[in-house]
Amino acid sequence: MINMLRGLLVVLCCVAGIAVAQEKNILITSGSNRAIPIAVVPFGWQGGTPLPEEIATIIGNDLRNSGLYEPLPAQNMIGRPSQAADVVYRDWQALGAQYVLVGNIAPAGGRLQVQFALLNVATQQQVTSGSVGGSPDQLRDMAHHISDQAFEKLTGIRGAFSTKLLYVIAERLGGNNTRYTLQRSDYDGARSVTLLQSREPILSPSYAPDGRRIAYVSFEQKRPRIFIQHIDTGRREQVTNFEGLNGAPAWSPDGSRLAFVLSRDGNPEIYVMDLASKQIRRVTNSMSIDTEPFWGKDGQTIYFTSDRAGKPQIYKMNIGSGTAERVTFTGNYNANPKLSADEKTLVMIHRQEGYAVFRVAAQDLQRGNLRILSETSLDESPTVAPNGIMLIYATRQQGRGVLMLVSTNGRVRVPLPTVQGEIREPSWSPFPN
Amino acid sequence: METLKFGKVALLALALAVAAGCSSKGGDASGEGATDGSNLGVDPNAGYGSGSGSGAGGSGGLDSSLGGEEAALRAITSFYFEYDSSDLKPEAMRALDVHARDLRANGARVVLEGHTDERGTREYNMALGERRAKAVQRYLVLQGVSPAQLELVSYGEERPAAFGNDEQAWAQNRRVELHK
Numbered sequence: 001m002i003n004m005l006r007g008l009l010v011v012l013c014c015v016a017g018i019a020v021a022q023e024k025n026i027l028i029t030s031g032s033n034r035a036i037p038i039a040v041v042p043f044g045w046q047g048g049t050p051l052p053e054e055i056a057t058i059i060g061n062d063l064r065n066s067g068l069y070e071p072l073p074a075q076n077m078i079g080r081p082s083q084a085a086d087v088v089y090r091d092w093q094a095l096g097a098q099y100v101l102v103g104n105i106a107p108a109g110g111r112l113q114v115q116f117a118l119l120n121v122a123t124q125q126q127v128t129s130g131s132v133g134g135s136p137d138q139l140r141d142m143a144h145h146i147s148d149q150a151f152e153k154l155t156g157i158r159g160a161f162s163t164k165l166l167y168v169i170a171e172r173l174g175g176n177n178t179r180y181t182l183q184r185s186d187y188d189g190a191r192s193v194t195l196l197q198s199r200e201p202i203l204s205p206s207y208a209p210d211g212r213r214i215a216y217v218s219f220e221q222k223r224p225r226i227f228i229q230h231i232d233t234g235r236r237e238q239v240t241n242f243e244g245l246n247g248a249p250a251w252s253p254d255g256s257r258l259a260f261v262l263s264r265d266g267n268p269e270i271y272v273m274d275l276a277s278k279q280i281r282r283v284t285n286s287m288s289i290d291t292e293p294f295w296g297k298d299g300q301t302i303y304f305t306s307d308r309a310g311k312p313q314i315y316k317m318n319i320g321s322g323t324a325e326r327v328t329f330t331g332n333y334n335a336n337p338k339l340s341a342d343e344k345t346l347v348m349i350h351r352q353e354g355y356a357v358f359r360v361a362a363q364d365l366q367r368g369n370l371r372i373l374s375e376t377s378l379d380e381s382p383t384v385a386p387n388g389i390m391l392i393y394a395t396r397q398q399g400r401g402v403l404m405l406v407s408t409n410g411r412v413r414v415p416l417p418t419v420q421g422e423i424r425e426p427s428w429s430p431f432p433n
Numbered sequence: 434m435e436t437l438k439f440g441k442v443a444l445l446a447l448a449l450a451v452a453a454g455c456s457s458k459g460g461d462a463s464g465e466g467a468t469d470g471s472n473l474g475v476d477p478n479a480g481y482g483s484g485s486g487s488g489a490g491g492s493g494g495l496d497s498s499l500g501g502e503e504a505a506l507r508a509i510t511s512f513y514f515e516y517d518s519s520d521l522k523p524e525a526m527r528a529l530d531v532h533a534r535d536l537r538a539n540g541a542r543v544v545l546e547g548h549t550d551e552r553g554t555r556e557y558n559m560a561l562g563e564r565r566a567k568a569v570q571r572y573l574v575l576q577g578v579s580p581a582q583l584e585l586v587s588y589g590e591e592r593p594a595a596f597g598n599d600e601q602a603w604a605q606n607r608r609v610e611l612h613k
């Protein structure tokens with residue numbers, strides 16, 4: 001049966017005209033709706049000692065990660081213009097580039113001033129231009145800012161390249177001694193900083209909608225307890241201290257309430273806490289496991305995982321009326337629901353009938369069809385970018401826990417930079433304010 | 434602009450959904466079925482019965498043999514489970530009978546730590562680990578242990594006993610540990 005299914009998949013891929021190219025761990029599948037070629041030319045630099053990073057590479061990677069653009073390799077470029085006036089369109093047309101992004105960096109009293117322009121090769125028109133300044137250690141911020149500007153002008157969709165990521169690293173130091181750290185980095189894994197360190201497990205970190213607070217579960221008291229931490233000040237507050245499970249914190253869209261799981265009434269149920277009054281209210285009522293709440297934008301709907309029908313499946317409920325409705329029907333294991341920003345797509349961990357592997361899948365909530373977004377076998381914790389263009393999940397590669405970024409259209413899949421230890425539990429920040 | 438997000442792969446997605454539908458007729462071939470038998474190789478009772486003093490002879494021989502078995506059962510403090518199951522195995526019950534007798538006699542407090550293997554999502558596994566700890570708790574209470582003596586904590590998949598991504602490691606990780 002499995003072989004037959006695989007055979008069918010191969011046939012389907014051929015029919016859809018999909019070619020798969022493996023290149024330095026980056027999987028790019030391109031069909032008739034292939035990514036749009038763009039030349040991000042290495043930026044001019046008017047200073048002395050070379051800058052630590054090439055800003056054009058960061059921008060090119062950002063655009064590639066969206067799955068919508070394909071940056072051309074720098075070694076193929078004939079010229080290296082750094083301003084719009086120097087661009088010879090004929091050269092770029094010959095290379096097959098539809099767009100060219102050029103820029104220049106100038107030192108300005110210990111700071112850097114970056115100017116850029118995005119050009120349409122066919123029309124020979126400027127799509128957008130701008131400038132951004134910052135300190136030398138804000139080079140990546142400036143690169144992501146330019147990526148956001150270019151992406152929004154090209155697609156009409158707000159760029160999410162200046163967003164952040166939370167994740168947990170578990171580093172085994174030997175025996176039963178493991179160091180857990182909660183990390184915050186750029187969305188692409190660069191510039192990570194430690195927010196919390198513990199010898200006991202840390203899990204389920206999630207960003208508040210304000211981007212300033214986070215919630216997570218920590219076992220530092222030898223029991224799972226939910227904490228809220230302010231990113232800037234490091235100030236933390238313990239919000240639960242109940243017998244049994246205290247887990248899976250999820251922020252309401254306005255940031256005033258936290259949904260989580262408690263088992264104090266005998267089995268895992270979902271509760272909602274009003275953070276100002278600390279009043280809690282139970283919202284599920286079943287004899288089964290109810291966990292992994294995720295809020296809809298209306299602040300009334302909660303998606304969650306439940307095994308009330310035997311195997312874990314995803315349900316949605318109205319917390320006012322308390323009525324729950326099953327959402328997933330394909331596969332015998334669907335868990336950890338996350339919604340895309342437009343609420344049209346449900347992303348989850350999915351196991352197909354007849355398979356032993358767990359993968360990231362996306363279900364179209366209007367049409368009901370499901371597609372598999374990951375190709376590994378022990379995938380966990382999908383988290384969707386606030387613009388819905390990319391998602392990141394945890395998986396295993398060569399026996400290690402790593403994070404994978406995948407474009408929602410499935411065209412690009414790229415591992416985030418590896419660090420010491422097992423990386424897991426990514427949580428994408430909202431848009432920066 | 435919304436169409437850029439998910440639109441054009443719809444044909445392939447639909448085809449995949451059809452293909453996925455086909456497979457369901459075949460049943461759960463390699464999923465949970467993969468657990469049968471193979472994981473029984475990890476036998477928590479491996480040491481039991483050994484060195485039971487059978488050479489003692491006479492009427493005392495029987496007593497010391499039983500004492501040896503009881504000591505061996507008492508030494509078992511990890512109880513193993515099948516995949517996605519919280520049903521106690523017979524060998525776990527035999528060991529828990531001895532622990533229950535001890536706990537009734539000494540009134541001590543113990544912690545029951547529930548654990549799962551790494552498959553599936555972390556928070557669901559947190560719940561599954563608790564379900565296993567509760568299965569042990571329920572059994573001990575049925576044997577007359579006071580619920581006040583038993584504290585439960587689930588670590589889900591966060592504290593594996595064995596590191597590895599195969600059935601052998603997973604079988605050792607699906608467990609409840611009794612800690613004095």
